[in-house]
Amino acid sequence: MADHIPFVNGKSDCDRLRQYYSDSLMLRVSLDSISTIWTSLPKKMSLWIDPAIDGYHNLLIGQRIHRLARDWRECINQFDENEILFNSRFLNPPDSEKVRTFVTSALDKCLKYKPEWITVPQLPMVNDSSRNKINRALAKATCEWRSKSQFKGKLILPLIFTHQNQLRLKVQWKAKLKLAKACYDNAEADGIWVVDSDLYDQKGSGTFGRRFSQLIEFHKNLKETFPKNTTRIAGPYWGMNLVLWARELCDRPAISLGTAYRYYISGSFIRPGKFRVAISPLRRWAVADYQLREWLETALKQFSSSDPASRELSYLVDRYDILTSQSDAARDQVARFYKEWFDKIEASPPAGRALALYQDLSSAYVIGKQRQLPELPKSEAPGRAPERVAQQFMLNCL
Numbered sequence: 001m002a003d004h005i006p007f008v009n010g011k012s013d014c015d016r017l018r019q020y021y022s023d024s025l026m027l028r029v030s031l032d033s034i035s036t037i038w039t040s041l042p043k044k045m046s047l048w049i050d051p052a053i054d055g056y057h058n059l060l061i062g063q064r065i066h067r068l069a070r071d072w073r074e075c076i077n078q079f080d081e082n083e084i085l086f087n088s089r090f091l092n093p094p095d096s097e098k099v100r101t102f103v104t105s106a107l108d109k110c111l112k113y114k115p116e117w118i119t120v121p122q123l124p125m126v127n128d129s130s131r132n133k134i135n136r137a138l139a140k141a142t143c144e145w146r147s148k149s150q151f152k153g154k155l156i157l158p159l160i161f162t163h164q165n166q167l168r169l170k171v172q173w174k175a176k177l178k179l180a181k182a183c184y185d186n187a188e189a190d191g192i193w194v195v196d197s198d199l200y201d202q203k204g205s206g207t208f209g210r211r212f213s214q215l216i217e218f219h220k221n222l223k224e225t226f227p228k229n230t231t232r233i234a235g236p237y238w239g240m241n242l243v244l245w246a247r248e249l250c251d252r253p254a255i256s257l258g259t260a261y262r263y264y265i266s267g268s269f270i271r272p273g274k275f276r277v278a279i280s281p282l283r284r285w286a287v288a289d290y291q292l293r294e295w296l297e298t299a300l301k302q303f304s305s306s307d308p309a310s311r312e313l314s315y316l317v318d319r320y321d322i323l324t325s326q327s328d329a330a331r332d333q334v335a336r337f338y339k340e341w342f343d344k345i346e347a348s349p350p351a352g353r354a355l356a357l358y359q360d361l362s363s364a365y366v367i368g369k370q371r372q373l374p375e376l377p378k379s380e381a382p383g384r385a386p387e388r389v390a391q392q393f394m395l396n397c398l
Helices: 011-022 033-040 053-060 070-076 094-109 132-149 170-187 208-225 240-246 290-300 308-318 320-325 327-346 348-370 388-394
Strands: 006-009 025-031 046-050 117-119 154-161 191-196 229-235 252-255 275-280 282-288
Touching: 006 011, 011 033, 011 327, 025 033, 033 046, 033 070, 033 094, 033 327, 046 290, 094 117, 117 388, 132 154, 132 170, 132 320, 154 170, 154 229, 154 348, 170 240, 191 208, 208 240, 208 388, 229 240, 240 252, 240 327, 240 348, 252 327, 275 308, 275 327, 282 290, 282 327, 290 320, 308 320, 327 348, 348 388
Parallel strands: 006 025, 006 252, 025 046, 046 117, 117 154, 154 191, 191 229, 229 252
Antiparallel strands: 275 282
16 A cells, blocks of 8 residues: 555545545545545545644634635534634633533544544644644643543644744744644654645745755654654645655655645635646646647657657647646646656655655756756746756755
8 A cells, every 4th residue: 555645625536536546545634524525535545534623723813714614614613612712812821621622522523434543633833832832732632532532543743834934944943843742742642744834845936945955854853853653744745745755754745636735724715726737757737728738839849759758748738628628637637647656756665765756856857957948837937947846856855
């Protein structure tokens, strides 16, 4: 069975999960979406349920509740004492009894679906220490709930960062890591899931070289801080989850299923995205508009017909009308590519995966750099250079 953990958000994700990721051992679903997809989930895979408590972050930073996703609002309305996280004045100090009632109500609802893993209720990280006490209280209440409910599965502590500054230097993350370890101990958790919700790692920004290296240093520090038997999950991202996994800095990379490839905090209202397709020779994706079609046709002229890259680009050109008129077709193409990419790296023994990923990305970099390919359309700014995305991941593989 594969190491990856698909994050399933809707019914179309279930279709791609069955078609391309049937070897997944575990899948993750948020409590606010599970009721609409429960009957579509593959029953042979183990289930990780997240109670979607991170969505209260949106309220605490001033968003109006009516502007948040309806499914999330309906979900939290089922929780007893759910108002304890509506306003920052309830957080410091928290009411221990209300916290216990809230956690019990939320986790009991997760338990109905018989999950193997459950996320410990936690609020996402912010720049100050204002959420430290409530997160410790939530973790402690989770431990008490497990004892009373006799839950036999794993508890996964979430460490969700909300701004890149929180991972800039050890000075910033040291206190966050100390708090995470305290909450991990309070909850008697079994694993930790880490994601930077502020990171869209395909963007190709010039600051990403430093940002990626800082994320790697954080995960090294995390590996040293937590017990050796801790299950470590990272992502979803596009490439940094694979880099961390290949370097054995996480055990299980979280992945998306043809869309997003980043983490959105629960309850966030997400507008439908533009159609995107994976440009597999370059190990990146791009917005599928008329300008990309022109780019593909121009790029194709730089390859001989026997070149594998030519066959992959020809496939995109030949099916472009279908891919740009049917969102599921485009998402299927991305999901299929991503699975093939993952399988290629996973075929190497664990100790050799970092080198395998480096070599794979080096090939993509060479294709983008030395074939005199034109810049990608403006929609890909600031990473319009064809080789930019592969280069940034490549330089952090070893």
